[in-house]
Amino acid sequence: MAGAGVRPAVRADAGLPTELPPPLPGEALHARVARTLRGAIVAGTLPQGTRLPGHRALAGRLGVSRNTLVDALEQLEAEGYLQTRPRSGTRVAVPAPPPADAPPSPLPLSAWASRALAGAVPDVGGDYVVDFRVGQPVPELYPAGAWAQALARQARAAEYALPPDPDAELGPLETRRALAAYLNAERGARVTPDMVMLTGGTQASLDALARVFLEEGRVAALEDPTYPGARAALGATGATLWPVPVDEQGLDPAALPRQATLLYLTPGAQYPTTALLPAARQAEVVAWAARSGAFVLEDDYAADLHHGGRPPAAMQGLAPERVILLGSFSKSLAPVTRSGYLVAPREVVRVLAGTRPLTDRAPATLDARALADVLASGAYARHLRGARQAIRHRHEVLLAALDAELPGWRVTPARAGLHVHLTLPPGLPEAEVIQQAAAAGVALTPAGPLAQLPRPPAVLLAFAHLTPERLRAGVGRLARAMAPNARNSVDTSR
Incomplete structure (x- = not known):
């Protein structure tokens, strides 16, 4: 017992x-x-x-x-x-936890997280025969050999007992020097190394600037239509977003608000319309920024991928005290490097460096030094010459195919970047085009979700990642899918 x-x-x-x-x-x-x-x-x-x-x-x-x-x-x-x-x-040794009597409660998300999620544009997946959606990587245009050699050289030369660097949050000094020299020589910018901060890419730069300068009660102006990542980053802060309409010459300065804290724009190749902001409008924007006390966030996303001749000078060169230049090498070098940067007035850079340890760290030192290597050695410039030639040829092939297969659709030739903007014929909805193209195995990016203001229906076609043969085949497939609405006679025998 x-x-x-x-x-x-x-x-x-x-x-x-x-x-x-x-x-x-x-x-x-x-x-x-x-x-x-x-x-x-x-x-x-x-x-x-x-x-x-x-x-x-x-x-x-x-x-x-x-x-x-x-x-x-x-x-x-x-x-x-x-x-x-x-x-x-x-x-x-332990008792089982008591069963939950109620279903799990919703996540206690902050207002910032809720706004960030609401502002994001979901990417619709799927398997397609020809994928024209924007954001496609272009691996055959990346200088894999030059990048690997630069990484190897920097790894062998790495110093593992570095003295304390007071500017460590900005990135290695040699990389900032190389970037300043490159931007001054190739982009017409006015940059010194202490104005440069390395980032993980343009989105990281936008997030850092939005957190520092925006909050509820402030105004952020931005092009409309625009890059959705910019709208999401600026809107997540609770600031009021002021959409500024875009026409065939880019942002319309007459529609800017009287006062704002930040203005986001893409003057070198407006995203998504690809329009180039002329010098007169750039001067109007700079004058407005001086009057309103705003900083202009110049996203220079396509400058290194200009199709013909030298790219236009960066707006930052007109007013370094008011224009913050944002750039990235994810399209022209390789997404895996996550090599981005921002160029801002020294006092802005100091604030960003001071707040950075709360949310981020400078990019990996080895990658940053490899970037300095490819810039200073001339390897990046040599790579760009070949990449621009290949991209220009594919752009021309796409334009010729669209003109032959879909002459009723108005295409805006791209001066830079990796996609074209295609305005649809009157009466043809974006959703119908996307649906019929998908049924034929062709993926397109609708332009509608990129705008808040009313605009004619349009789609975007990325081209740099496709060979000339695939470009022709994709446009032919699209034309056959849209034959009842294409307003032209399409040969369906191919």
Whole structure:
């Protein structure tokens, strides 16, 4: 008869698992056993006080070796789930948590997270024969050899006991020097190294600037239509967004608000219409910024991928005290590098460097030094000459195919960048074009979600990632899919 105060052992046979669940990626066998037993304890099938069978019996039940089982039990004992005492065996040491009476409550998201999620444009996946959607990587245009050599050189030369750098949050000085020299020579900018901060890309730059300068009650102006990542980053702060209409010459300065904190624009190749902002309008924007006290965020996303001749000078060169230049090498070098930068007045850079440790760190030093290497050695300039030639040829092939197959659709030739803007014939909705093209195996990007103000229906076609043969085939497929609405006679025999 059991003595007073001695709790009888609970038999484990009924609650013991009889087999192990499928392994998780990279999971060791003893960890899999521990996960199985832990789950039974948490689920309550092995209640507190349950005495487990002996090691050999339990190992045989689970189909593992005794050593594997012992490793699993030791792990669970270290975590507090089991307790082993001499002559008492191994028992479950913790009670199962009480069952939840109510369904899980919604995530307690902050206002910033809710606004950020609401402002994002979802990417619709799918398998397509020809994919014209924007954002496609162009791997054959990346200088993989030059980049690998630069990384190797910098890895061999790396100093692993660097002295403290007061500007560490800005990125390596040699990279900032190389960027300043490149932007001054190639983009007509006015930059010194202490005006440069390295980032993980343009989106990271936008997020940092939005957090520093925007909040509820402030105004952020931006082109309409515009890059959705900019709208999401600026809008997530709670600031009021002021859409500024875009015409065939880019942003209309006459529609700017009287006062704003930031203005986002893409003067070198307006996204998504590809319009070039003329010098007269640039001067109007700079004068407005001086009057209103705003900073202009110049996204220079396509400058290095200009199709003909030298790219237009950066707006930053007109007013370095008011224009913050944002750039990235993700399209012209490789997305994997995550090499971006911003150029701002020194006082702005100091604020960004001071707040950066709360949310971010400077990009990896080795990648940053490799970027300085490819810029200073001339490898990047040589790469661009070949890349621009290939992109220009594919652009011309696409324009010729569109003119031949869909002459009723108005295409805006791109002076820079990797896509064209195609305005649809009157009466033809974007949704119908997207749907019929998808049914034919052709993916397009609708322009409608990029705008808040009313605009004619349009689609975007990315071209640089497709060979000339694929470009012609894709346009032919699109024309056949839209034959009833294409307003031209399409040869469907091909």
